[in-house]
Amino acid sequence: MGVHPYEDLPPAAFWRSGVAQEDPHAIQGIYRKKFEIPPGARIATAGSCFAQHITRRLAGHGFQVLDVEPPPSGLPTSLHQAYGFSLFSARYGNIFTVRQLLQLAQEVAGDWVPQDLVWENNGRYFDALRPGVEPDGLDSPGEVMEHRRYHIASLRTLFQDLDLLVFTLGLTEAWEHRQSGTVYPTAPGILAGQFDPSLHTFSNAQFADILADFNRFQGVLRKLRQGRPFKLILTVSPVPLTASASGNHVLVSTAYSKALLRSVAGQLAFNQPHIDYFPAYEIITNPRMCSAAFAENCRSVREAAVDNVMAHFFSQHAPPPASASPAGIPGGQRREERVDVACEEMILDRFAPPR
Amino acid sequence: MNYTIWGDSHLIGFMGAVENLGLNDRADLTFLPTPNVVNIKEIVSGAASSASLLFDGEVTPVDLAQPEQSVLVVVGNGNFAHFSVYERKGGLPPLWVYAPEIHASRGGGEGDGLIPSIPPVSMGLFRAVYAESVGHNLLYRHGFTAHYFKRFVKLILFIPPSPSVAFFSRQLCSEGYLEAKCLHGFRRAYAALFKQEVRRLGLTSVEINDPSGALELEDGTTAEEYLVDEVLQVHGNAAYWERRIRSSSLA
Numbered sequence: 255m256g257v258h259p260y261e262d263l264p265p266a267a268f269w270r271s272g273v274a275q276e277d278p279h280a281i282q283g284i285y286r287k288k289f290e291i292p293p294g295a296r297i298a299t300a301g302s303c304f305a306q307h308i309t310r311r312l313a314g315h316g317f318q319v320l321d322v323e324p325p326p327s328g329l330p331t332s333l334h335q336a337y338g339f340s341l342f343s344a345r346y347g348n349i350f351t352v353r354q355l356l357q358l359a360q361e362v363a364g365d366w367v368p369q370d371l372v373w374e375n376n377g378r379y380f381d382a383l384r385p386g387v388e389p390d391g392l393d394s395p396g397e398v399m400e401h402r403r404y405h406i407a408s409l410r411t412l413f414q415d416l417d418l419l420v421f422t423l424g425l426t427e428a429w430e431h432r433q434s435g436t437v438y439p440t441a442p443g444i445l446a447g448q449f450d451p452s453l454h455t456f457s458n459a460q461f462a463d464i465l466a467d468f469n470r471f472q473g474v475l476r477k478l479r480q481g482r483p484f485k486l487i488l489t490v491s492p493v494p495l496t497a498s499a500s501g502n503h504v505l506v507s508t509a510y511s512k513a514l515l516r517s518v519a520g521q522l523a524f525n526q527p528h529i530d531y532f533p534a535y536e537i538i539t540n541p542r543m544c545s546a547a548f549a550e551n552c553r554s555v556r557e558a559a560v561d562n563v564m565a566h567f568f569s570q571h572a573p574p575p576a577s578a579s580p581a582g583i584p585g586g587q588r589r590e591e592r593v594d595v596a597c598e599e600m601i602l603d604r605f606a607p608p609r
Numbered sequence: 610m611n612y613t614i615w616g617d618s619h620l621i622g623f624m625g626a627v628e629n630l631g632l633n634d635r636a637d638l639t640f641l642p643t644p645n646v647v648n649i650k651e652i653v654s655g656a657a658s659s660a661s662l663l664f665d666g667e668v669t670p671v672d673l674a675q676p677e678q679s680v681l682v683v684v685g686n687g688n689f690a691h692f693s694v695y696e697r698k699g700g701l702p703p704l705w706v707y708a709p710e711i712h713a714s715r716g717g718g719e720g721d722g723l724i725p726s727i728p729p730v731s732m733g734l735f736r737a738v739y740a741e742s743v744g745h746n747l748l749y750r751h752g753f754t755a756h757y758f759k760r761f762v763k764l765i766l767f768i769p770p771s772p773s774v775a776f777f778s779r780q781l782c783s784e785g786y787l788e789a790k791c792l793h794g795f796r797r798a799y800a801a802l803f804k805q806e807v808r809r810l811g812l813t814s815v816e817i818n819d820p821s822g823a824l825e826l827e828d829g830t831t832a833e834e835y836l837v838d839e840v841l842q843v844h845g846n847a848a849y850w851e852r853r854i855r856s857s858s859l860a
């Protein structure tokens with residue numbers, strides 16, 4: 255046989271040796287960090303439900319995960335999640351789409367104002383862009399706006415202070431306010447508000463849109479930081495869609511969304527030196543896991559699988575020497591096989607017809 | 610009828626009102642300012658038939674009527690509820706829900722782009738933080754028990770008033786001292802929570818006397834002046850408590 259380009263490739267380059275015969279809990283060469291996370295780096299986390307796992311694990315391993323909206327000292331830990339605390343670096347709730355992230359940054363910069371922001375449910379009022387952070391709602395629309403003002407002011411500090419943002423891309427499907435383009439994390443009517451087809455519309459982002467939105471987000475971030483550099487680690491959530499409003503089978507919609515998001519993340523990491531991609535998605539969806547990574551509902555990621563993902567991360571980004579979690583997000587300890595994350599998207603499962 | 614009246618510093622004005630109304634002549638009233646009662650646990654357990662009141666280093670015994678033949682009156686919400694808040698947060702207001710390190714050193718008035726010193730707090734979050742401590746403080750901090758409360762024929766609860774939201778918006782935010790909605794929300798929520806916890810005691814007869822209006826404060830009143838004003842208008846103001854008592858079954 256003659257010389258060929260596959261001759262000297264490592265085992266990781268071949269499916270048989272890199273996947274079929276490889277221990278899925280210790281996949282050699284699946285991730286090589288692009289840059290170091292320096293000691294003391296201030297890390298912000300955001301994204302979809304899966305990002306909550308990352309937040310907890312990073313904090314639990316001693317990384318300095320910022321929290322600009324910490325919980326009151328008297329709030330029981332068991333209630334943090336219910337009020338949107340300790341899930342991410344601020345109480346923004348799940349940020350499922352890149353457009354949502356962009357709009358949030360623009361709002362912080364004062365460049366954009368969301369519309370149709372206050373939703374009502376049974377006489378209580380909710381912030382439509384983070385409806386899950388106040389389970390009982392607020393007393394008035396004015397109170398919603400006041401809470402949001404504080405939240406946005408806190409985010410300015412977050413965006414200015416972070417050294418590294420770990421963002422998990424979750425969805426391409428979203429519901430928007432027609433007139434303004436305000437993107438919601440959940441459809442109106444699910445947690446609060448009322449769906450009105452004259453006001454709200456479905457959107458399914460395309461590759462070019464997502465890529466452009468993310469670059470625009472970076473531009474806003476740079477402006478807020480007056481050019482101070484930052485780094486990004488992107489991941490794609492392996493969690494399938496609970497429901498799809500695209501008209502396609504949810505399996506098809508999920509594959510489409512994840513493929514797009516994976517492609518965007520890959521292109522960003524490939525072309526921009528300050529952006530790294532961490533393959534949480536690939537580790538979880540590895541066929542060798544034989545779906546063991548997911549719980550019985552085939553959606554929720556088992557804690558053991560999260561352990562596996564983060565073990566790969568920490569094999570490259572060694573946790574800081576001090577074992578105690580710094581002030582901020584409480585460290586995650588695995589207590590159950592499946593730790594529930596606060597995921598509004600899961601509520602859609604209630605609307606699935608019975609078999 | 611006998612009345613056993615426990616209370617915090619609001620008893621100062623309350624006692625004056627009782628005297629002005631001549632209630633002492635018509636009923637058997639026993640005043641028990643919680644900070645000064647040294648044998649609360651014994652009273653609550655039924656082991657003591659008199660209260661030992663400590664004033665200026667001297668202990669004075671006060672006979673107590675049998676709870677089964679008495680009405681329990683609770684005045685104020687300080688010693689029964691947020692006293693420990695004062696202690697935890699290092700003194701008198703701001704009545705904070707959040708840790709003191711999120712302090713006015715970072716705060717500013719509305720519209721200046723700075724983060725307020727205290728995050729706004731929803732009623733739900735407030736309850737989540739304080740329900741347990743209110744219940745604990747109401748009953749256990751000073752040694753009270755639900756059993757003790759239930760021995761009485763009836764409970765009359767006098768809730769102290771709060772300043773108006775307008776005052777806080779107008780004045781305290783401009784000073785960068787306190788987040789208006791937060792403090793008002795705190796007071797409002799605290800009173801609501803306090804009443805809720807009282808109801809949870811399972812008492813058969815409860816009368817809750819709420820203030821009819823907010824504290825009146827002049828424009829320009831500073832935060833420190835507010836504290837003094839509150840003392841003058843409420844704590845030590847017999848005329849104020851006369852009006853409150855007249856609106857209750859105690860009169």
